[in-house]
Structure formats: C-alpha cells, structure tokens
Amino acid sequence: MFRIGIDLGGTNIAAGVVDEENKIVGKASIPTGLPKPAEGIADSIKEAALLACENAGIDIFDVAYVGVGTPGAVNADGVVENDANLGFVNTPIRDLVAERIKKPVFVANDANCAALGEQVAGAGKGTENFIAVTLGTGVGGGIVIGGKLLTGVNGAAGEIGHMCIEKDGRLCNCGNNGCFETYASATALVNDAKEAGLPVTCAYDVFKLRDAGNIIAASIIKNYISYLAVGITNLIDIFQPDMICVGGGVAAQGDNLINPLYDIVVKKRYTKFSKKQTKICAAILGNDAGIIGAANLGE
Numbered sequence: 141m142f143r144i145g146i147d148l149g150g151t152n153i154a155a156g157v158v159d160e161e162n163k164i165v166g167k168a169s170i171p172t173g174l175p176k177p178a179e180g181i182a183d184s185i186k187e188a189a190l191l192a193c194e195n196a197g198i199d200i201f202d203v204a205y206v207g208v209g210t211p212g213a214v215n216a217d218g219v220v221e222n223d224a225n226l227g228f229v230n231t232p233i234r235d236l237v238a239e240r241i242k243k244p245v246f247v248a249n250d251a252n253c254a255a256l257g258e259q260v261a262g263a264g265k266g267t268e269n270f271i272a273v274t275l276g277t278g279v280g281g282g283i284v285i286g287g288k289l290l291t292g293v294n295g296a297a298g299e300i301g302h303m304c305i306e307k308d309g310r311l312c313n314c315g316n317n318g319c320f321e322t323y324a325s326a327t328a329l330v331n332d333a334k335e336a337g338l339p340v341t342c343a344y345d346v347f348k349l350r351d352a353g354n355i356i357a358a359s360i361i362k363n364y365i366s367y368l369a370v371g372i373t374n375l376i377d378i379f380q381p382d383m384i385c386v387g388g389g390v391a392a393q394g395d396n397l398i399n400p401l402y403d404i405v406v407k408k409r410y411t412k413f414s415k416k417q418t419k420i421c422a423a424i425l426g427n428d429a430g431i432i433g434a435a436n437l438g439e
C-alpha cells in the first residue's frame with residue numbers, strides 16, 4: 141500500500157505519496173497561507189495530499205495512512221502543545237486531519253520525521269540506531285533507537301541543538317546559555333565569520349574563502365568543527381548509534397566537513413570503544429527526508 145507523508149512548514153505544505161520501497165512516486169506543495177486557524181491548515185493538508193495522489197496517478201483509496209511532520213512537540217494523542225509560528229496551542233492536529241482525510245493519521249515533530257526518513261531510506265538505510273543532526277538556522281535532529289523514533293515524555297526528544305556544551309556560553313533563543321546550536325549551526329558559523337570582518341552571507345561563503353587560502357576563514361572553520369565535534373561526541377557517548385548523519389546547508393560541504401569532523405571525534409576524542417565505531421556520514425535525502433519519515437510513522 142501507498143502512504144502519504146506531509147511536511148508541514150510555516151511557508152509551504154509539502155506532500156508526497158510513498159511506495160513500499162520508500163520511493164516518492166508523486167509530490168505536491170502548496171502555500172501554508174498563514175495566518176489561518178488550525179482547521180484551515182488541516183484543510184490545506186488534505187488539499188496537498190489529494191494533489192500528491194493526483195500527481196502520483198493513484199486514488200486516495202490506495203493509501204494506507206497519512207503521516208504528518210509538524211513543528212513543535214507532539215504528544216501521544218497527536219496534539220501539538222505549542223508552536224508560535226503556526227499558531228498551534230494544544231492543537232489536535234491528528235484528529236483535525238483524520239476528520240478530513242478519513243484515513244488513520246500519525247503525527248510527529250518535523251525534525252524527528254526527517255531523521256526517520258534518512259534512517260529508513262537515506263544514509264542510514266540498514267541501521268537500527270541512528271541519529272540525524274541538521275545544521276541550519278539552528279541545529280535540529282532526531283534519534284532513532286531500534287528502528288523507532290525516540291519521542292520522549294512530551295514528544296520533544298531529540299532537541300540536539302539545545303544540548304549545553306558551554307555552561308556560561310553564548311545566549312540561545314531558548315533562553316539558556318551555551319546550547320550546541322549557538323556554536324554549531326550555520327548561523328553561528330556565518331556570525332563568527334562576519335564578526336571577524338569576512339564578507340560572507342552563508343556558510344558556503346566561509347568554506348569558499350577558506351579554500352581560497354583565507355587564514356581567518358580557516359581558523360573560524362577549525363573552531364566551528366571543534367564545537368561540532370563536542371556535540372557529536374556527546375551523542376556517541378550516550379547512544380552508541382550505528383551512524384550519525386549530518387545534514388543541512390553546511391553538510392553540503394560533504395567530505396570537506398565530514399573528514400575533519402571524523403578526525404576529531406574518532407581519532408582524537410573518541411577512542412574508548414575502538415572495535416566498532418559509529419559512522420559519521422552526510423545526509424543524502426535533503427527535503428525528501430521529512431516526507432519519507434512522516435510516511436513511515438505508522439510502521
């Protein structure tokens with residue numbers, strides 16, 4: 141049977157029909173159209189789902205269930221407790237979508253869905269214990285243990301970006317100091333470069349300058365990767381996953397990022413369990429990960 145995966149974002153709602161091999165066979169994207177009430181967002185989710193079916197050339201009757209990845213923490217009843225951007229406050233998004241689509245609906249946090257997607261069909265295919273770390277505006281992530289998403293007591297597990305790595309460190313948007321994302325996000329890298337007077341607007345610019353021989357850019361990237369290594373090492377120490385997969389804009393650097401990171405994590409810091417090492421890889425699915433992960437929430 142086919143499943144539909146929905147990636148609910150503040151700007152767009154992306155829907156994909158996923159087949160039994162976890163391939164996306166039809167996609168659709170429509171504007172979320174904020175601000176609007178949750179009922180209106182659920183209407184748009186249905187619209188995107190039907191459009192994806194049309195593009196896949198299938199009927200909604202051929203769909204087993206719908207999975208939705210949404211911002212915010214999602215409790216076991218499919219209720220989003222709070223998301224400022226979407227205007228969700230104790231919003232029963234699972235039931236709102238199920239009423240409209242008349243199919244079983246499963247809901248999870250969007251970053252967690254992306255991690256699950258990468259685990260079942262991307263870099264982590266074949267792994268059981270897997271962690272995704274996404275380096276973007278912040279640092280997102282998700283933890284899969286024994287093939288299942290770790291959701292935590294209120295559906296907000298896997299907030300890797302808010303793991304503290306400097307007790308009195310940089311102030312984070314969440315109100316705490318020294319969160320991983322204040323050092324390891326793409327935003328942090330760009331801010332560091334700007335503060336050093338480099339003419340950059342994105343993470344790619346900093347790497348480009350470094351590759352052109354700029355010493356300041358080289359030192360900023362070295363420092364950035366050293367902080368990234370602290371967070372990744374913490375994750376390995378706690379979870380011992382088969383693989384940690386790094387995604388987001390910075391990960392587009394591929395081996396340029398992964399190799400020096402691996403050198404610090406495995407060769408310098410992480411030598412305690414040398415027989416079986418955690419693999420560190422770049423993500424490969426990009427934005428499709430969220431759709432594929434959502435489409436696997438009912439498995």
Ligand SMILES: [Zn+2]
Pocket residue numbers: 301302312313314315316319
């Ligand atoms: Zn934080």
